[in-house]
Amino acid sequence: MKVISEISPLRDQILYWRRQGQRIAFVPTMGHIHYGHLTLVKKARENADVVVVSIFVNPIQFEKDDDFSAYPRTLNKDIAQLKVEGVEVVFTPSTDIMYPQGVDEHSFVDVPTFSHILEGTSRPNHFKGVTTIVIKLFNIVQPDTAIFSKKDFQQLAVIDKMVTDLSLPIDIISVPTAREIDGLAMSSRNTHLTVDERQRAPVLVKVLRWISYQIRGGRTDYSELILDGNNQLHEAGLKPNELFIRDAITLQPISNQTSKAVILASSFLGQVRLIDNLTVDLTVQVVDDREE
Ligand code: PAF
Numbered sequence: 001m002k003v004i005s006e007i008s009p010l011r012d013q014i015l016y017w018r019r020q021g022q023r024i025a026f027v028p029t030m031g032h033i034h035y036g037h038l039t040l041v042k043k044a045r046e047n048a049d050v051v052v053v054s055i056f057v058n059p060i061q062f063e064k065d066d067d068f069s070a071y072p073r074t075l076n077k078d079i080a081q082l083k084v085e086g087v088e089v090v091f092t093p094s095t096d097i098m099y100p101q102g103v104d105e106h107s108f109v110d111v112p113t114f115s116h117i118l119e120g121t122s123r124p125n126h127f128k129g130v131t132t133i134v135i136k137l138f139n140i141v142q143p144d145t146a147i148f149s150k151k152d153f154q155q156l157a158v159i160d161k162m163v164t165d166l167s168l169p170i171d172i173i174s175v176p177t178a179r180e181i182d183g184l185a186m187s188s189r190n191t192h193l194t195v196d197e198r199q200r201a202p203v204l205v206k207v208l209r210w211i212s213y214q215i216r217g218g219r220t221d222y223s224e225l226i227l228d229g230n231n232q233l234h235e236a237g238l239k240p241n242e243l244f245i246r247d248a249i250t251l252q253p254i255s256n257q258t259s260k261a262v263i264l265a266s267s268f269l270g271q272v273r274l275i276d277n278l279t280v281d282l283t284v285q286v287v288d289d290r291e292e
Contacts, residue, residue, distance in 0.1 A: 057093070138168060147174075177276070185205065245263050
């Protein structure tokens with residue numbers, strides 16, 4: 001496995017593979033590799049001859065209040081894990097390599113219809129930062145396919161739309177959220193949870209499952225469900241930040257055209273912002289009384 005931190009040698013490597021007719025899969029990450037990332041790498045392997053993973057903590061997708069410097073950085077351990085997975089190249093650029101003129105004057109790519117709603121209203125720069133770094137990485141790696149987790153549901157929708165709107169010749173593949181045994185969505189940020197917070201954290205997915213169950217049982221009073229969900233989170237000691245029930249394709253409020261809904265949630269637990277989501281097929285109703 002090669003670890004490359006500059007653009008030009010990576011481009012040389014990509015060109016070499018291209019000339020050999022190899023199919024390239026790409027997994028962009030911010031590092032602190034966990035099992036969830038490895039599921040993306042496995043999916044990449046199934047869909048290509050060679051796998052490139054990037055590790056770059058992208059400053060421009062962090063809001064002022066987010067603690068960019070506290071984001072967990074474990075490069076050597078990450079590299080060791082990716083080597084075991086048989087990844088061909090890990091791209092580990094510095095901020096100077098990605099933003100040589102600094103971040104303030106940098107051009108950006110924005111997907112306003114999907115980036116400025118939901119999570120984008122409280123984090124106005126976040127998705128613009130994500131799309132800008134993702135398109136830069138796509139331009140450097142020029143993959144045939146790129147793999148993302150469904151855990152960041154809105155991020156995935158934004159990237160899908162960017163790829164379609166800008167006619168990028170890249171297949172976007174999504175992989176289900178990897179979960180701990182108690183249901184908590186795996187995330188690099190979970191390392192910052194205290195022991196007590198870690199025990200309480202799965203309540204987020206429990207509330208999502210409860211709402212999903214209610215919807216599948218036929219409830220359509222979405223505002224009431226959101227109120228109840230937020231109350232349950234409060235009672236469990238979380239600070240609910242966002243809870244939305246939307247059309248999973250358009251991200252707009254549910255209409256009678258909606259066949260699949262998505263419940264999107266973010267909540268603070270201490271200093272950690274947990275996010276999660278569940279989709280609900282509205283064409284199938286619950287017929288028994290067991291809660292999932
Ligand atoms: O999902 C992430 O880890 C990041 O948002 C991404 C896609 C690697 C861009 O920095």
